[in-house]
Amino acid sequence: MERKPGDSVLYVVLFVTLFIHYPVHGLIQMPRSLRLKDEHQVHTEVIEASCDHLYRESTNRTLEFIYHFVHANESSKAVRISVDTKEVTQEHPILFVVRQQKSVSSWQLPHFIDTASGIRAYHRVRRTLCPEDLEVSNASEELEFVVGVSTSDPRNVSFTIEATKIDDFLIKLDEERNIIVSPSEPEFYQYVFDENVTAVLVNVTSPDDLCMTVSVQNLTCPSFGRDEEMRYDSIRQTALDRSGLTITKEKFPNGFYLVFSVKADDYECSGKKDQQVYMRRKRIMFRITEKLKPSQFYTATLGVIGIFMLFYILGVFIWIVHCITSGPAPPLERSLLEAEDSQRYGTASSLDRPIFPVRSYEGRLIDSFGSRRHITASGSVSGNNEIDSKESSLNEEEIDMLEDAYLDKDVFRTKTFLYVSDLARKDHKFLSKRFYSYIWQLLTLSTFYALPVIQLVITYQKVLNDTGDQDLCYYNFLCAHPFGKLTDFNHVFSNVGYVMLGILFCILVFFRDVKHKHMREKNNKLEKYYGIPQFYGLFYAMGVSLILEGVMSACYHICPTHANYQFDTTFMYVIAILCMLKIYQTRHPDIVATAQASFGILAFVVIAGVISVYESSIYFWVIYTILHLMGCLALSASIYYMGRWKLDFGIFKRIYLTWLNDIRAGFSHCFRPMYPDRMILLAIGNLFNWALAAYGLHTQPPDFASYQLAIFITNLMLYTLFYIVMKIRYGETVLVQPLIYICLSLVSWGASFYFFIIKAATWRMSAAESRHYNQECLILNFYDYHDVWHFLSASSMFFSFMILLSLDDDQVYRPRDKIPVF
Known part of the structure; x- marks a missing residue:
């Protein structure tokens, strides 16, 4: 049976135990394997040995050696024992037992190490003895230890043994060390905290991509130098070329041992099995530097809060300037709806029976009340109360006088050119409640979503x-500052920008909401006839989503892993969906989806993200791509026909029949859409989505959550750009305030993506490979590139929200029946 590496220790302990419990005359009752040495008259040779001297001897089962070492107590030095042999066999290893004042350690040659591809044997072992006697206060006192060497091999096998004094065992702050380590020759050193140092960073680099373990242990004996022993009672990391450990004085008040051990293969670091057996020697450079002092720590955190407080001051200042410059309402241009309401009912305050065109006649539109409205060159409609004698002979049968026609949305939405008044016919209170429902449903869903997330990451x-x-979480260990129980406080704290700016945006929305209510109280015509209908529910929901994004991103950064990355992206999806809904709602207030439908889409997105964590085969990507493209097609049809097509599975049949009829009518008919502007937007959007779908299906990116987020961000950017271009095309003005926000947003987003691209860690690889991207702090020796991404992306989203909030300020006093829909 093959003997394992730890069997030697077990045999020694068993031999001593049996020797104590059995008298000499009872040896005949012992197993034969334990009576061999007595039967062959084992001879013990005691050698008074000295350090820094190489001893060469031969041993067999009848001869064992005991080396008695005595050396001076020097607090800055330790002893390292090196043993070597090339003649020993696996069946009869040489056992080495070291007895010190407070501990016993042992090993054997050959030394066996388990790997993913099998067991590897090493014929040279080097061990640093645990410096337990360094605690002795008398520096002149001599210390001693004993090394026993024995084997069960009947043949003579030679070996060498040497005990060496380590002169540089104690590490000083900012001192750089260069060492060489192999799987059978681990190294460890001692560090003691200086009086004014509260935390240090152990920075380890290597030019050799061999898998190793870096461990920090308490100053107690026995110390765990072998790789399989480091799994217990230590802080440890696997590493290839880079590693960093932050150690606090609170956890190790007396100092610590720093242990390096190279693994026998790279499977644990890279997942690759290496079948080749060879000696692995790794060059390592390490240095211990001081981390931030408490005063620097608080300066870095409070400084960021102060910078975001400047946003509050600037926001209030801009609001005051906006109120001062806006001044009193300018003279209102007469609205056709208001004028015809006055003529029809004798008052301008009723819109219970709005006007809509029924039939075109000689270039004019005739409404259901017989009044004539001219179509101008710009597409606007002008009214005329005089009926031409030629047209007065029209029969009433040509005009639909049915009351239910007022409720038929097809009557208004089939026109080739629409105005906001055509799509703002529903009751304002009803729509306002619908949009405010987004906030309450968002808060409800986020509560049930966030509580398990918080519980999970705290458990992590x-x-x-x-x-x-420390392989459990993917940190940037070279810039990770612990605080309390948090290992990486700075990456959690840097999300404060999302929370603070989300609150600020809600405050600014509240100011506008109050101002709008005052304007309605002064002039109730503004709510019915002028400007774009104002519903602030979606704006509040956007602000709350920004706050929740900060909370969920902070939860994710407590312990970043592949399994919980969707925590960081979920509310980015929410923000993208809400922004697109808000842009669409601006000119289509009657058609916006309910909160239930919107969050239903979000549920599908989150489910797809969870499935991708555990299943990323080609079948998953094919199904997801099909659903993605089908969703784009159905949504495009609903948008193109202004909500007149019900968004269900029957929509695909209607699309097929429409295309079939268009083809039968002639190909030229297919390229002459009824609504050109909408067709251009939808064509561009679908091209981008088809391209993204093809890219995802071809490459199958491992970061599915980021890929899915890219789809939402791309569509949002396209729609925002389309909206701004269409405003300019129809002669609308982009005021100074939204123009400033557009410029700030572009600059901020550009800088954000630059810092986002520079990775400091990635869970797409193993923990050891991820540390290749670890980088030192960039700002105040506290924040790295990813922290800056948090700051800039929070600012970018805030500026983007402000664009949507102020983009249509030029339309406040414009008649609603002259504001085009696009």
């Missing part, structure tokens, strides 16, 4: 703290 952090296994 607790497991990391209890086990010390």
